[in-house]
Amino acid sequence: xxxxxxxxxLVIEDDDTFSATLLRALKRRGxxxxxxxxxxxxxxxxxxxxxxxxxxxxxxDGASGLVLIPQLLELNPGCRIVVLTGYASIATAVDxxxxxxxxxxxxxxxxxTLLQAFGDAAAPGDVAAGAPAAVPHLPMSVxxxxxxxxxxxLREHKGNISATAxxxxxxxxxxxxxxxxxxxxx
Amino acid sequence: xxxxxxxxxLVIEDDDTFSATLLRALKRRGxxxxxxxxxxxxxxxxxxxxxxxxxxxxxxDGASGLVLIPQLLELNPGCRIVVLTGYASIATAVDxxxxxxxxxxxxxxxxxTLLQAFGDAAAPGDVAAGAPAAVPHLPMSVxxxxxxxxxxxLREHKGNISATAxxxxxxxxxxxxxxxxxxxxx
DNA sequence: GAAGGCTGCGACAATGCGTCGCATCGCAGA
DNA sequence: TCTGCGATGCGACGCATTGTCGCAGCCTTC
Numbered sequence: 149x150x151x152x153x154x155x156x157x158l159v160i161e162d163d164d165t166f167s168a169t170l171l172r173a174l175k176r177r178g179x180x181x182x183x184x185x186x187x188x189x190x191x192x193x194x195x196x197x198x199x200x201x202x203x204x205x206x207x208x209d210g211a212s213g214l215v216l217i218p219q220l221l222e223l224n225p226g227c228r229i230v231v232l233t234g235y236a237s238i239a240t241a242v243d244x245x246x247x248x249x250x251x252x253x254x255x256x257x258x259x260x261t262l263l264q265a266f267g268d269a270a271a272p273g274d275v276a277a278g279a280p281a282a283v284p285h286l287p288m289s290v291x292x293x294x295x296x297x298x299x300x301x302l303r304e305h306k307g308n309i310s311a312t313a314x315x316x317x318x319x320x321x322x323x324x325x326x327x328x329x330x331x332x333x334x
Numbered sequence: 335x336x337x338x339x340x341x342x343x344l345v346i347e348d349d350d351t352f353s354a355t356l357l358r359a360l361k362r363r364g365x366x367x368x369x370x371x372x373x374x375x376x377x378x379x380x381x382x383x384x385x386x387x388x389x390x391x392x393x394x395d396g397a398s399g400l401v402l403i404p405q406l407l408e409l410n411p412g413c414r415i416v417v418l419t420g421y422a423s424i425a426t427a428v429d430x431x432x433x434x435x436x437x438x439x440x441x442x443x444x445x446x447t448l449l450q451a452f453g454d455a456a457a458p459g460d461v462a463a464g465a466p467a468a469v470p471h472l473p474m475s476v477x478x479x480x481x482x483x484x485x486x487x488l489r490e491h492k493g494n495i496s497a498t499a500x501x502x503x504x505x506x507x508x509x510x511x512x513x514x515x516x517x518x519x520x
Numbered sequence: 521g522a523a524g525g526c527t528g529c530g531a532c533a534a535t536g537c538g539t540c541g542c543a544t545c546g547c548a549g550a
Numbered sequence: 551t552c553t554g555c556g557a558t559g560c561g562a563c564g565c566a567t568t569g570t571c572g573c574a575g576c577c578t579t580c
Contacts, residue, residue, distance in 0.1 A: 245431040289503040317475040
């Protein structure tokens with residue numbers, strides 16, 4: 149099915165390198181793509197573009213991109229938002245979808261998968277139609293497990309690292325390091 | 335705050351041990367809890383109970399519990415479904431929420447966290463705000479979390495340490511050490 | 521504007537982990 | 551019964567991760 153090339157795509161991402169690469173790839177495919185690297189810039193651009201699709205990173209220099217979802221949808225209720233983050237976790241995925249994102253992907257991701265995410269999720273509420281994701285046959289690694297648990301508790305404490313460390317009975321320094329070291333793979 | 339004790343909780347779970355433990359814990363807290371261990375049994379029970387809350391495992395002897403979500407919601411649109419699985423993944427989490435589940439948790443969880451999942455997620459749309467945190471409730475420490483997870487996977491592999499280590503993507507030697515060092519302290 | 525909490529980060533020692541190696545078992549197939 | 555093959559327990563060694571302490575910058579709150 150042909151894409152509607154007149155649709156613009158707004159890329160909200162604070163990593164310049166990644167942002168530039170993605171923009172180029174999208175434009176090469178005929179999309180009118182624009183980039184924003186902060187919450188304020190994103191809202192401003194969204195107001196003028198009223199983009200049909202938004203690629204949203206969750207880590208915008210410390211601020212959570214999550215808060216942008218309701219605001220973007222308010223500006224344009226029909227727009228489809230795909231969350232794309234290097235710090236993926238189940239906790240934030242659940243939040244993102246509840247807030248109205250149509251998909252949640254973990255970096256790295258190739259552009260085709262990204263575009264497909266918009267398409268697949270085009271019609272809201274029809275998830276049942278397509279086969280839901282298969283349940284993995286391997287359980288999570290302990291590392292992954294730890295990461296997910298930390299993210300959940302961190303969210304419960306509204307991002308307060310010190311409080312989270314206390315709740316988890318772990319040293320703040322260690323928590324900091326674990327949170328930082330995540331950009332690493334898998 | 336008192337729970338509405340008249341609400342029944344339907345636990346859909348194919349692991350008898352886990353199911354029994356959970357049921358007991360729920361009943362001790364005053365909930366009318368029932369268990370089902372297959373898709374058919376779950377639907378049958380749901381029809382007669384019309385439960386307000388459902389705890390849903392994704393691995394029902396090979397079948398994906400995901401397909402139950404729309405059916406349960408059709409039977410009782412007001413019911414709150416919390417997905418609870420030992421094979422968590424972001425993909426299934428996204429699907430579960432899209433299909434209408436209110437929360438998605440990975441399997442070692444304590445009962446308090448589970449019950450909190452029903453409560454916190456009760457009001458849709460306030461996700462970003464974060465829970466007002468009415469309940470202090472300490473989560474499991476990462477150590478305990480890791481221990482529970484390892485035990486689960488170990489049991490799934492019938493005590494085979496090498497296989498468990500492989501499944502958990504961890505070194506066999508390390509697993510051995512963790513298992514040894516355990517019986518001690520909290 | 522002082523007090524207190526949160527945060528990022530450097531430094532160093534203690535602990536834990538990954539890895540290799542080896543001897544011992546248990547079990548299925550030749 | 552012999553023979554692999556895989557599971558297990560464990561010693562040893564070097565590197566990676568943690569626990570701790572400390573400090574400076576930044577917010578809020580009063």
